Amino acid sequence: MNASEFRRRGKEMVDYVANYLEGIEGRQVFPDVDPGYLRPLIPTTAPQEPETFEDIIEDVEKIIMPGVTHWHSPYFFAYFPTASSYPAMLADMLCGAIGCIGFSWAASPACTELETVMMDWLGKMLQLPEAFLAGEAGEGGGVIQGTASEATLVALLAARTKVTRCLQAASPELTQAAIMEKLVAYTSDQVVATLGTTSCCSFDNLLEVGPICHEEGVWLHVDAAYAGSAFICPEFRHLLNGVEFADSFNFNPHKWLLVNFDCSAMWVKKRTDLTGAFRLDPVYLRHSHQDSGLITDYRHWQLPLGRRFRSLKMWFVFRMYGVKGLQAYIRKHVQLAHAFEALVRQDPRFEICAEVTLGLVCFRLKGSNKLNEALLESINSAKKIHLVPCSLRDRFVLRFAICSRTVELAHVQRAWEHIQEMAAMVLAAQGEDKAEIKN
């Protein structure tokens, strides 16, 4: 395919994408396929000769779309949101075209420098303590990781390296293995200090945990993968209080801040804690500026060597929405969650199972776990909306997460009416079962 065909096909794809997202409400949110559906639909080997773009795009509708769970449908309320916005998609097109691998400053200076500045922008939006910002001469700074899992692992490895070196300096007779055996990582049952857990969006109290970690010299990593985006609104910022005690902090703009996956924002107070743990300097990656102290080589901040120009999508999104636009987006989702909560509270058959702080509502039918499992099963079998459950203190609970960029109050109301209908059915079925048992 040459540039001229790309001009044509690219524009067709832009229309396909726009059509898909404009029409997504008309697609069934969860697919009908059974495991193994796809393999019989396509050849067992790659074709020897080239095929045409028409063949492929036709197969997208025939083979791919029937097996897609539509995460951006306004009837998708499962898991947590995953970000999708047009500015981010435009930036990703540019990112693909530039196609640099930004492992060092020299490998593409713009890729490294825009990332550092965007992470400062975002840190300021969150009112992160100054120590986490790179600025022009700071000791801290931000980096875009692929996922929160990577950010957490990077923090863990950096912490381990730091404490191991510290102990070895104090007691040179200790072997690394002897030290390793004694290291302890403290976690809650949701892993590391978490602001906004996946199950029910609960918050660890950093103002209690933080000072203890600080006194004891324990590395404190704070993960706010989902909730972090909300901290750009002053009214939610208090949930981040105590972050000043943390050594590292991360959250995922690719969840709730309209920056498409992959974009997990991570900050550290001391960048040398990361570069000390991950430094890698083969000759073929050296460049003339690397020891100047002026530059950042992000390969020392992460597990992979390669990395895309991901800060472009932050730049496009922050500028095309503006901070106010992003705040309005967060607030709308929180309002929709509270609207759903109010609907649930009006129905005495149901109960709310956790405080609704942001965009997640945990709820259930008053009654057994079995009853609620039957309710979820009936909802997800009907496939008009899609939900997933969680377990809260051994109770089976349904999660209603505000996810789609295009979800409106009408969708939430329709979803609730549907849940009520399904509930009536499972309660009736339960009544019949009980009647049968009595008979």
Place this chain on the structure above:
Amino acid sequence: MNASEFRRRGKEMVDYVANYLEGIEGRQVFPDVDPGYLRPLIPTTAPQEPETFEDIIEDVEKIIMPGVTHWHSPYFFAYFPTASSYPAMLADMLCGAIGCIGFSWAASPACTELETVMMDWLGKMLQLPEAFLAGEAGEGGGVIQGTASEATLVALLAARTKVTRCLQAASPELTQAAIMEKLVAYTSDQVVATLGTTSCCSFDNLLEVGPICHEEGVWLHVDAAYAGSAFICPEFRHLLNGVEFADSFNFNPHKWLLVNFDCSAMWVKKRTDLTGAFRLDPVYLRHSHQDSGLITDYRHWQLPLGRRFRSLKMWFVFRMYGVKGLQAYIRKHVQLAHAFEALVRQDPRFEICAEVTLGLVCFRLKGSNKLNEALLESINSAKKIHLVPCSLRDRFVLRFAICSRTVELAHVQRAWEHIQEMAAMVLAAQGEDKAEIKN
């Protein structure tokens, strides 16, 4: 930005991308900027109010492009290639629009199933042993990792878990820490068994290493990050001989197989070795098919939880190029490397420093490391082409890697003429230095 503005801006971006790639030869391959160039060019904080797309795209040319190292310029011969093709870019647009996070089969069945089948297609293209393929009832299978670093780490952790469990089963009194302390990972000076090292594209002899690992019960991971793509050509397949002894194998289609970053292909013979090490099953990720044995939940195969629909770009590229088209692409690059090698050999001032097997030529001026450092410095300062060095047995060597999808013989010849000119200059300067010393 609504769908209608995206239709307009998306098409403008398609043209911008096509213009960029068509005109890339006219851009200086390596930028002129100094460290810290970007920060003064943009505001210190994100804007409160939205800006327009025009503002941003104007800034791309003013702020971003001056700081880009153009990896897809036909005058870029540094590092290794990073893949860029129009079919992959089209697929990535679709991937962004679908925007699913494929951590489980249910999270988007098409995302999981296409990946499994594409990894089988690719495995067959490489003539991997049957044991690595998923097929309909295989014990092995493939997964797309983000990078080779992640693939290697995943293999290492899976190997560690496997041997630890094995030893604990045999000697239940051993603690995990006691076992850990005794574990040994054998590597060469290029890490793990490697086919096509970064420095000089050398090959470990799997037919020697493999049987020993097999006899001793040592997990053998084989990394062919760059070279792996060449194995789709029958004439290079012999370089992969011995892979039948490996437990896991990976290479990066995002380097040399026209599938844009990120796409690192990894296969294992026993998928349970991965899922045993990484299994993660909170209630909110459970789905009705997960214990059926019919499905794959790829979150158990990797470090992150989240993952994009990356197999789409494999599917688009394999179909739009066809196997023959991909083979022709590899062969052309290898021929260009040999053409460059022949040019170097014709000039008695130069020497070839490693066997040219695929697309990389390691060469230097006969003489001191200092002389060659001066040559590289003069080449990279002139910025007509871009190269990086390597160190081979303490000798400073220049690497000439065939990288760009659009590089032709004429570019290689022009690059060589330029290198000769630079060499003449540094040799003349050296001569003057010597003359001065004599005087």
